[in-house]
Amino acid sequence: MAKINTKKVPLLAQVIAAIILGILLGGVCPVWLTRVFATFNGLFSNFLGFIIPVLILGLIAPGIADLGKTAGKMLLITVILAYGFTLFSGFFTYLVAGLSFDYLLAGADFFGRGAAQAAANAKAYFSVAMPPLMDVMTALILGFLIGLGTAVTGGKNIKTFMEELRSIIYAVINKVIIPLIPLYIFGIFLDMTAAGQVASILAVFLKIIILIFFITIVMLLIQFSIAGAAARKNPFKMLKNMLPAYFTALGTQSSAATIPVTLEQTLTNGVRRDVADFVVPLCATIHLSGSTMKIVACSLAIMFVSGMPVHFGAYSGFIFMLGITMVAAPGVPGGAIMAAVGILQSMLGFDEQAIGLMIALYIAMDSFGTACNVTGDGAIAVIINKIYKGAHT
Numbered sequence: 001m002a003k004i005n006t007k008k009v010p011l012l013a014q015v016i017a018a019i020i021l022g023i024l025l026g027g028v029c030p031v032w033l034t035r036v037f038a039t040f041n042g043l044f045s046n047f048l049g050f051i052i053p054v055l056i057l058g059l060i061a062p063g064i065a066d067l068g069k070t071a072g073k074m075l076l077i078t079v080i081l082a083y084g085f086t087l088f089s090g091f092f093t094y095l096v097a098g099l100s101f102d103y104l105l106a107g108a109d110f111f112g113r114g115a116a117q118a119a120a121n122a123k124a125y126f127s128v129a130m131p132p133l134m135d136v137m138t139a140l141i142l143g144f145l146i147g148l149g150t151a152v153t154g155g156k157n158i159k160t161f162m163e164e165l166r167s168i169i170y171a172v173i174n175k176v177i178i179p180l181i182p183l184y185i186f187g188i189f190l191d192m193t194a195a196g197q198v199a200s201i202l203a204v205f206l207k208i209i210i211l212i213f214f215i216t217i218v219m220l221l222i223q224f225s226i227a228g229a230a231a232r233k234n235p236f237k238m239l240k241n242m243l244p245a246y247f248t249a250l251g252t253q254s255s256a257a258t259i260p261v262t263l264e265q266t267l268t269n270g271v272r273r274d275v276a277d278f279v280v281p282l283c284a285t286i287h288l289s290g291s292t293m294k295i296v297a298c299s300l301a302i303m304f305v306s307g308m309p310v311h312f313g314a315y316s317g318f319i320f321m322l323g324i325t326m327v328a329a330p331g332v333p334g335g336a337i338m339a340a341v342g343i344l345q346s347m348l349g350f351d352e353q354a355i356g357l358m359i360a361l362y363i364a365m366d367s368f369g370t371a372c373n374v375t376g377d378g379a380i381a382v383i384i385n386k387i388y389k390g391a392h393t
Helices: 011-026 031-070 073-104 115-121 136-153 156-194 198-231 235-241 243-252 259-268 273-286 289-305 312-328 335-348 352-364 366-387
Strands: none
Touching: 011 156, 011 352, 031 136, 031 156, 031 335, 031 352, 073 198, 073 273, 073 289, 073 312, 073 366, 136 156, 136 312, 156 352, 198 235, 198 289, 198 352, 198 366, 235 243, 235 366, 243 259, 243 366, 259 273, 259 366, 273 366, 289 312, 289 335, 289 352, 289 366, 312 335, 335 352, 352 366
């Protein structure tokens, strides 16, 4: 996997600064300057629409092919457990959000009040169409076909090509998309402040952050209760043992960077070294309970306050696809939300403004999601260790 460059200024700090500046300048910024940023945001949004299918194809195909190297029963069971935990997180968050949003977000309105003024302020000077090479679903299916086909046939040429494409995608994310995201979010909050919408948005942000912190605690308790029941161990003691990994992930905001700590703490829960060495690095890629939780909660909040219809059947399909799509971007800063942009647009109908808010909300809570992911990896390792008592990979 390509090495991801770390920024001197963390992305979270850049996003927070962009939000603050957008709010401070939104009330005094002349209309012409607001339109300049609206023009940039329109171009950046079109570029995202173009690159997302390529991103999904370029990351999913080699990722699936890499999993094929370690094919076996332990791999299959670990993948099923990780995906099951991820799906449970998505549907559990959907349930909690559905029960709480009527109370938490009553009266909130992102896009109603001041909408006419917002449209005037946000009128771009010009736009450049960037039609994607394929739609998101085509990219997903093609990525799986190529990845699985490469894993089965061992095709070296296509694998080399896909690995080089993945390196290009990482470079685009690191050198283009991530550096421009703060500017993109600044433009969104600049326009919203000018339209008088920002107070409502910040109130919703705070409530969602508190709700997600609560869901994180409950989710980890459930995961370790399942692991404790399977291994006949005290779930609270095992969760306590994993706290160093949790707090390390809060600081690093990276599942990959936390792997050494996650490994050591998993061993303290009685997991054999060979099982931990296999499960923990794999789950750092495929177990995304925390990331799913954040995206589901944030997307539902935006849909709720903007009056978008939420149908369980359609949203269930989104959760199933989300658990698969986010495997495309492990280790990439903000990679999960960038990989999810395509299905947010195609399956939920999110527009440019909604996508910008999703990115801002997601990055603001990135540490919580990553910490939930890596801590849950320890629960999966305990279950796998119980299933393969004395077996070896």
